[in-house]
Structure formats: C-alpha cells, structure tokens
Amino acid sequence: MSAPSASDAASSADALPVGALVCPEPDQRPDLWPWTATRDEDGALELGGCALPELADTYGTPLFVMDxxxxxxxxxxxxxxxxxxxxxxxxxxxxxxxxxxxxxxxxxxxxxxxxxxxxxxxxxxxxxxxxxxxxxxxxxxxxxxxxxxxxxxxxxxxxxxxxxxxxxxxxxxxxxxxxxxxxxxxxxxxxxxxxxxxxxxxxxxxxxxxxxxxxxxxxxxxxxxxxxxxxxxxxxxxxxxxxxxxxxxxxxxxxxxxxxxxxxxxxxxxxxxxxxxxxxxxxxxxxxxxxxxxxxxxxxxxxxxxxxxxxxxxxxxxxxxxxxxxxxxxxxxxxxGRSVVGPTMVTLYRVGAIKDVTIDEDGRQRRYVSIDGGMSDNIRPALYGAHYTAPRANRRCDGPVMRCRVVGKHCESGDIVVHEVDLPADLRAGDLLVVPATGAYGRSMASNYNLLTRPGVLAVEGGRAQWALRPETLEDLYATDPALA
Structure with a gap:
C-alpha cells in the first residue's frame, strides 16, 4: 500500500458536497479530542479549563497544547x-x-x-x-x-x-x-x-x-x-x-x-x-x-x-x-505511543492570508487558508499523505461553509496541513484554527526548515498552564552557528 498523494486527497474530497468535511466538535466525535475539550458560552474552545484564544494571546502561535x-x-x-x-x-x-x-x-x-x-x-x-x-x-x-x-x-x-x-x-x-x-x-x-x-x-x-x-x-x-x-x-x-x-x-x-x-x-x-x-x-x-x-x-x-x-x-x-x-x-x-499521547494534544494556529484559487476549466475554486506554522511542526501530511481536520477555535461556525485547504508558510507547494476541510465562509485573518490529535509525531518530528523556530508545548490542567517544552527562540537556532557566536 502506497501513501496517498496530495492530489489523490484533493480529488476524493472534491467529490464530496460542501459541508461534508465540517470539523466535528468535541461533543460529536470526542475520540478526536482530549477528554476535557469543550466550547464555552462565547463559542471559544477550551482545554484543561483554559480558553484556547486566551492561550494564543498570552503564549503566541503556533502552539502545541497538551491536556x-x-x-x-x-x-x-x-x-x-x-x-x-x-x-x-x-x-x-x-x-x-x-x-x-x-x-x-x-x-x-x-x-x-x-x-x-x-x-x-x-x-x-x-x-x-x-x-x-x-x-x-x-x-x-x-x-x-x-x-x-x-x-x-x-x-x-x-x-x-x-x-x-x-x-x-x-x-x-x-x-x-x-x-x-x-x-x-x-x-x-x-x-x-x-x-x-x-x-x-x-x-x-x-x-x-x-x-x-x-x-x-x-x-x-x-x-x-x-x-x-x-x-x-x-x-x-x-x-x-x-x-x-x-x-x-x-x-x-x-x-x-x-x-x-x-x-x-x-x-x-x-x-x-x-x-x-x-x-x-x-x-x-x-x-x-x-x-x-x-x-x-x-x-x-x-x-x-x-x-x-x-x-x-x-x-x-x-x-x-x-x-x-x-x-x-x-x-x-x-x-x-500514539494511542497514549496522540489525542492529548492539539496545535493552535493563527490565520493569515486567505485567497481563492481557480483549479479547473469549469471554474471550480478552492480557498487557500494560510497559517503561521506548517510542515515544520506537522510533517505527516507531506510525508504520509495524512489527513487532519481544523475547526475554528475562537468562535463557532454557525453559517455557510466553503471547501478549504489549510497550508503553511514554507517555501514548498506540498506544505499542506489539512488537505480538505469545510471552514466557515466568514473566516478571516486573525482567526484561530486548531488541529486535534497532534500529540504523536507533531513536535517530535518538527524541524527548523526555513529557520522557523519549533513551537513550545503548553501543558494545561485545572485552568492552569505551564510549559512542558518552551518554544525555541532565534537565539536557540543561531547558538550552533560559530560565525554568529
């Protein structure tokens, strides 16, 4: 059995009606999420008693959050x-x-x-x-x-x-x-x-x-x-x-x-x-x-x-x-390994550029949603053709959706985090996306490609947060370069 290519993933998803790939909420598919995952009354996702938008504002993104x-x-x-x-x-x-x-x-x-x-x-x-x-x-x-x-x-x-x-x-x-x-x-x-x-x-x-x-x-x-x-x-x-x-x-x-x-x-x-x-x-x-x-x-x-x-x-x-x-x-x-740590962690990203791309002669379009991480913090989609989902973390999706591809900021066309997902049509720059089930092989296979720093892992429990692994800094990257010492 060979790995599915990105094009295979795209073509199979395009055959689905819009809305068929809407991200399941924690109460719909709890097996995708840490056990404490829920949405608060304002529609923000919470983990370990901590609101993900507040964690993003405080600790920055990309960010691994471990329950x-x-x-x-x-x-x-x-x-x-x-x-x-x-x-x-x-x-x-x-x-x-x-x-x-x-x-x-x-x-x-x-x-x-x-x-x-x-x-x-x-x-x-x-x-x-x-x-x-x-x-x-x-x-x-x-x-x-x-x-x-x-x-x-x-x-x-x-x-x-x-x-x-x-x-x-x-x-x-x-x-x-x-x-x-x-x-x-x-x-x-x-x-x-x-x-x-x-x-x-x-x-x-x-x-x-x-x-x-x-x-x-x-x-x-x-x-x-x-x-x-x-x-x-x-x-x-x-x-x-x-x-x-x-x-x-x-x-x-x-x-x-x-x-x-x-x-x-x-x-x-x-x-x-x-x-x-x-x-x-x-x-x-x-x-x-x-x-x-x-x-x-x-x-x-x-x-x-x-x-x-x-x-x-x-x-x-x-x-x-x-x-x-x-x-x-x-x-x-x-x-x-994967079954122990995989669902315990999510990756939190902030949305940047959004653009619609015409993909065939019939005028079909795909919306490309760019995030502030990518294949340097999740290589599995590029390496194995692995599939993920990515709901909006800062507010609910209550209206129409559009077929999207979530991509990273690296200099690679294969820098895809989610091949196909139906996201809110009103998604905008500054919104937060969260990718569940990234505890296994996300941070452990992370790289410094394009000299991006690897995200930290924030452990949350009982409404409190602390670093399990602090995020890398540019100084961490340059410390091994003798010419910059």
Missing part, C-alpha cells in the same frame, strides 16, 4: 488494562505497557506516564538519556534501534537506579545478528550481564502506510521468523556469556484499527517461543508485542480500538497458544 489530565488518563488505561488482563489470578504471568517515547518525549511526559505505571521505550541516545534524567526507573526502560551506537549502549548498561547503584535498563532489543557480538563485547568489557530481547519480523503487513509498516520482510527492522534467522540469533544469545535472553519482540506497524493483525502476530511469536523451547529446552520468560494501536484524526475515521479490547485479545491468544504448546505463559508487554 495533562487526558494524558494521565490514557496512560492509566493502558497500564491497568495490561495489569488486569495478564493478572496471575487468571493464570497469566503479568503484563506491562511501555510508552513509546518516539511519539513525543519530554520530562513532563516521562514523569506523567511512569507515575501511572507505564515503562518507557526509547530509540536513541537523546531519548534514553532524557528518560533516565527525568527519573524513569531503569528496570522499566527499553532501548530500540537498528544501528545502536556504543555511546547508547554504554548509557543503557551503566544506568543507575534511585539509590545510585548501577542497574542497567530493563532490556535491549537486538535488531540484527551483528548486534549479538556488539552488545556482548561491551557487556564483557563492563563485566555485566545484559537482558536482551530479539526483535523479529513476522511477515504481518499492517499499518496506515508502507513507511510505518514494520514487520513485513522487505524493511530494515528485526530478523526473520520465516527464514530461521530469529531462532539462530536467539541461540547465539543463549551461547553468549554476557547476554541473558529474556524473549522475543515484534512490532507490526502503526495506526492499526482492530485486533486481527495483532492476534496474528502474537500467534507467530508464541509459536517461535515454543520452537525455541523444543530445540534448546529454554522457554524464554517474556514476549513484547509492540504498539501500533491507531487513533482518529478526522470525522471520517473509524473509532479507535480500546486498549482493553487489545489487551484482552492478546491475553486470549497467549493463554491459548501456551496451553497448546505445553509451555508456561510468558510475561507480556506492549508499547503504545
């Missing part, structure tokens, strides 16, 4: 669902949810999700170091990556617990046969034994886009189950003096609705575990089934799958496959 209570609630749901569905009272061996830091990471988020019982998965030196400095327990931190550096592995192996003792992180995910020797050598030099899991690709092709499908054969992550490579890597780990094989890991992709693909992958991983036990007599104690649960971005998207539904489906498969193979049930973990 901390919503984040806490979603983290609690995931942690509780895994703990309950894999409870030992049900004959299980326990379950955990690790927050996938790549979705969005800052100290505020680390502290919030870990207080709710989640671990943190990281995929770089920056993510790993931030998680540890923010106070995450090393025993609940993992390290991913298809090309880990020695610096990353050293930090992982030297991580200290709250008592200042060297503990090392919970697990390192081996992504290739080469990493067996790489991690073994560093562990031997430091005189430690390292818990590792082997990342496998199951051949399941799932996800909202080819670029985020991560378990089919022709992609960079993991070792193949089908070709016997996964068993070979696991046996190499078992033969290593300084590596402890904890189990197998699989992540099939992102933005997945339903449980069918997760269930299919779980069966393959469980069969691999049973095969290793039969060959070697070693039944690894853990499996990690990754993340990828999708969210809604527009009113046309299906409702997301509940964490409880996902956890229950996985627990059923794990119990069934363990009994069939005659092996103990493993401890099971998952790695949700």
């Amino acid at each position: 901390r209570a919503d984040l806490r609630g979603r983290a609690n749901v995931w942690a509780t669902a895994m703990a309950e569905e894999f409870w030992d009272g049900y004959g299980m061996a326990g379950g955990d949810a690790f927050y996938a830091g790549k979705a969005f990471l800052c100290a505020d988020v680390v502290r919030t999700v870990t207080e709710c019982g989640m671990g943190v998965d990281t995929a770089s030196l920056g993510e790993l170091t931030l998680a540890l400095r923010a106070g995450a327990d090393p025993r609940m931190v993992g390290l991913h990556g298809n090309n880990k550096t020695e610096a990353e592995l050293e930090v992982a192996l030297r991580a200290e617990n709250a008592a200042g003792e060297r503990a090392g992180i919970a697990r390192i995910f081996l992504d290739s046969p080469w990493e067996v020797g790489q991690v073994e050598a560093i562990a031997a030099r430091l005189g430690v034994v390292v818990p590792v899991m082997v990342r496998v690709k199951t051949g399941i092709h799932a996800g909202g886009n080819d670029y985020i499908a991560t378990s089919h054969e022709d992609q960079k992550f993991g070792v193949s189950v089908a070709g016997g490579e996964a068993i070979a890597v696991a046996e190499a780990v078992l033969a290593s003096e300084h590596l402890e094989l904890r189990g197998f890991h699989n992540h099939i992709g992102s933005q997945i609705i339903g449980t069918e693909a997760f269930e299919a992958a779980a069966r393959i991983v469980m069969a691999l575990r049973a095969e290793l036990a039969e060959r070697t007599g070693v039944c690894v104690p853990e499996i990690d089934l990754g993340g990828g649960v999708g969210i809604a971005y527009t009113g046309r998207d299906p409702e997301p799958t509940s964490p409880v539904v996902v956890a229950r489906a996985l627990a059923s498969i794990v119990r069934e496959e363990s009994a069939a193979a005659g092996v103990p049930v493993p401890h099971v973990s998952v790695e949700p």
